[in-house]
Amino acid sequence: MAENARGRVKVEQGQKRVRIYLRNKLVADTLRPLLVWESPYYPTYYVPAADVSAELKPTSGTEHSPSRGDAQVHDVLVDGTTAEAKARTLPESPLEELRDAVRFDFDAFDWFEEDEPIYTHPRDPYSRIDVLASSRSFRAELDGVVLAESPNSMILFETGLPPRYYVPITALNQDVLRPSDSVTHCPYKGAATYWSVEIDDKVHKDLIWCYRTPFAEVQKIAGLAAVYNEKVDIYVDGILQERPKKRY
Structure with missing residues (x-):
C-alpha cells in the first residue's frame, strides 16, 4: 500500500472484479482495480487505463489536487452515449500508481463488484x-x-x-x-x-x-x-x- 506523505491519500490493489456501465453499455472491466482513499473515510476506485473500453475524450478542463497532482478531465463516450466531464486521468501524478489509471465519477455510472451492484462508494475492506x-x-x-x-x-x-x-x-x-x-x-x-x-x-x-x-x-x-x-x-x-x- 502506498501513501503520499503530503496528504492522506492511500493506494491499495483491490481484489475484486469491477465493472462500470453507462446506460447498460460497458465502460470498463478490470480485475486490477485500485482502491484510493482520497479522504480518510472511504475509498474510491481507479481503473487501469488498459481495462477501459469506452473512449475518453479530453476536454479543456483540468483539476489540481495537492496530493494527487494535476488531472485532465475527459468526456466518456460509449456506443453513442456520452457522460460529459465524468472521468479524470493523472499522467504526472506524484503517486506513481495513478499515472496509468482512470478515475470515473461514481454517481454518473452503474458499478458492480463481481456480479453485485454497489452504491454511493466502494466498500472499505477495513470497515466492519x-x-x-x-x-x-x-x-x-x-x-x-x-x-x-x-x-x-x-x-x-x-x-x-x-x-x-x-x-x-x-x-x-x-x-x-x-x-x-x-x-x-x-x-x-x-x-x-x-x-x-x-x-x-x-x-x-x-x-x-x-x-x-x-x-x-x-x-x-x-x-x-x-x-x-x-x-x-x-x-x-x-x-x-x-x-x-x-x-x-
Whole structure:
C-alpha cells in the first residue's frame, strides 16, 4: 500500500472484479482495480487505463489536487452515449500508481463488484459491521418529546460511526412522524427510507430511517428503525448519551 506523505491519500490493489456501465453499455472491466482513499473515510476506485473500453475524450478542463497532482478531465463516450466531464486521468501524478489509471465519477455510472451492484462508494475492506441484540433500554427525545422508546434494541456497530440503535417501528411515536420522500443508499446496508418529525409545527427533516430490505449481511435490522444520534437526545438504560459529531 502506498501513501503520499503530503496528504492522506492511500493506494491499495483491490481484489475484486469491477465493472462500470453507462446506460447498460460497458465502460470498463478490470480485475486490477485500485482502491484510493482520497479522504480518510472511504475509498474510491481507479481503473487501469488498459481495462477501459469506452473512449475518453479530453476536454479543456483540468483539476489540481495537492496530493494527487494535476488531472485532465475527459468526456466518456460509449456506443453513442456520452457522460460529459465524468472521468479524470493523472499522467504526472506524484503517486506513481495513478499515472496509468482512470478515475470515473461514481454517481454518473452503474458499478458492480463481481456480479453485485454497489452504491454511493466502494466498500472499505477495513470497515466492519456487527449487529448485536441488546437488552439495554432505549429512548430518543427531541425538545423533550419522546420519539422512540423500547426495552431493547438491535445495536449496529460500524467502523468509524457511532452505534445505531434499531427498534421496531411500533416503538416510534406515531403522532410526530411525517413521511419523507428521501431515499439514501449505503454500500454496506442497502437502501434506506425516512421519516421526518414534526414538533410544535416545526418539521425536522429525515431524523428516522429504516432499511426494509437490507443486504444479507445485516438482515437483523430489516424493518427496524433508527434515530439520528447526532440530532436528538438518546438515553440508554436511562443515561443520556453524548451526541456524536457528524463525520462527513
